[in-house]
Amino acid sequence: MTRFDNLAKDWILKLLSLGFALFLWFFVVGEEKAELTISVPVEIVNVPSGLVIANYIPRAVDVRVYGPRSMVRSLDSTQRISKVINLHDARAGTITVPMTPDSFSLPGGVRAIRIQPARIEVVLENLVRKAIMVSPNLIGKVARDYEVLEAAVDPPRVDVSGPESEIRSLEKLDTLPVDINGASNTVVREIGLDLEGLHLRPQKHDTVRVTVRVAPVTGRKSITKVPVQLEANATGVSWWPKSVKVTVEGPMPRLRKLKASDITVVIAAQKLKAGKNSVKPEFEIPDGFRILRVRPEKIKVSVPKAVSEVD
Numbered sequence: 001m002t003r004f005d006n007l008a009k010d011w012i013l014k015l016l017s018l019g020f021a022l023f024l025w026f027f028v029v030g031e032e033k034a035e036l037t038i039s040v041p042v043e044i045v046n047v048p049s050g051l052v053i054a055n056y057i058p059r060a061v062d063v064r065v066y067g068p069r070s071m072v073r074s075l076d077s078t079q080r081i082s083k084v085i086n087l088h089d090a091r092a093g094t095i096t097v098p099m100t101p102d103s104f105s106l107p108g109g110v111r112a113i114r115i116q117p118a119r120i121e122v123v124l125e126n127l128v129r130k131a132i133m134v135s136p137n138l139i140g141k142v143a144r145d146y147e148v149l150e151a152a153v154d155p156p157r158v159d160v161s162g163p164e165s166e167i168r169s170l171e172k173l174d175t176l177p178v179d180i181n182g183a184s185n186t187v188v189r190e191i192g193l194d195l196e197g198l199h200l201r202p203q204k205h206d207t208v209r210v211t212v213r214v215a216p217v218t219g220r221k222s223i224t225k226v227p228v229q230l231e232a233n234a235t236g237v238s239w240w241p242k243s244v245k246v247t248v249e250g251p252m253p254r255l256r257k258l259k260a261s262d263i264t265v266v267i268a269a270q271k272l273k274a275g276k277n278s279v280k281p282e283f284e285i286p287d288g289f290r291i292l293r294v295r296p297e298k299i300k301v302s303v304p305k306a307v308s309e310v311d
Helices: 005-030 069-077 166-171 305-310
Strands: 033-045 052-053 059-066 083-086 093-098 111-116 121-137 145-153 157-163 172-174 187-192 207-216 218-230 239-240 241-252 264-267 274-278 282-284 290-295 299-302
Touching: 005 052, 033 069, 059 069, 121 166, 157 166
Parallel strands: 033 083, 121 172, 218 264
Antiparallel strands: 033 059, 052 121, 059 111, 093 121, 121 157, 145 207, 187 207, 218 241, 239 299, 241 290, 264 282, 274 299
């Protein structure tokens, strides 16, 4: 191949390249323009050892871009753009990172015309560790006639790390809400810590076990017209009154259902002497209840002489 042939070949390649470049230029310049707001994720890397971020950092910045419609649309659908903030050489204090059009790698022909926020501040503080008491956050009401006896957390303290300004003033951490609404038995939940608004990180325990002891409320109830009975048939024995008023103490759910027929009031007439007697009756009541008061306390019993002699 001659030198002339080589020159001709080079000129053909150059002409093709020039034609392709002109095509792209006309494509970019001549295509209809568009504007679009895209959300660009913010990524922070290389936080120095012994330091921690102590303020809120937005997860993304809103960037208004302008350029050829096809390229602008591709930014929102196919191309992934992010803003990386490298803290490799940072020290404790406040670092201001400006958000400028040069902060983002955009394709040719597309430019950023507005960025919100215009800057990001990163506050770095010394990293501190501390054992913090955990308090259970109970929501809702237990069932009627029940009460919370105790709410225990295991472990009662957790080790957390975070910014010195937060750790030093922190006395306790709440758990996430534990719903006890309608509970009538002990509630046990494995639940996380409420770290919203804080820049803390648990060291060992991400969750704690909350045990809420729920038991019936102890109440009192007065039951009238409780029949007074004889322990055995005794001819001619009379007594007054025929019924008494009994005040009982016990668990409210069962106490509400307790009736006069559930209580037995008995007089052992055969053990009495002939004549008029004033005696305290004996009682039988279901387990779990306690008799506090009886009105009247004593029953008047009249025992004929014949009954006494048989005894």
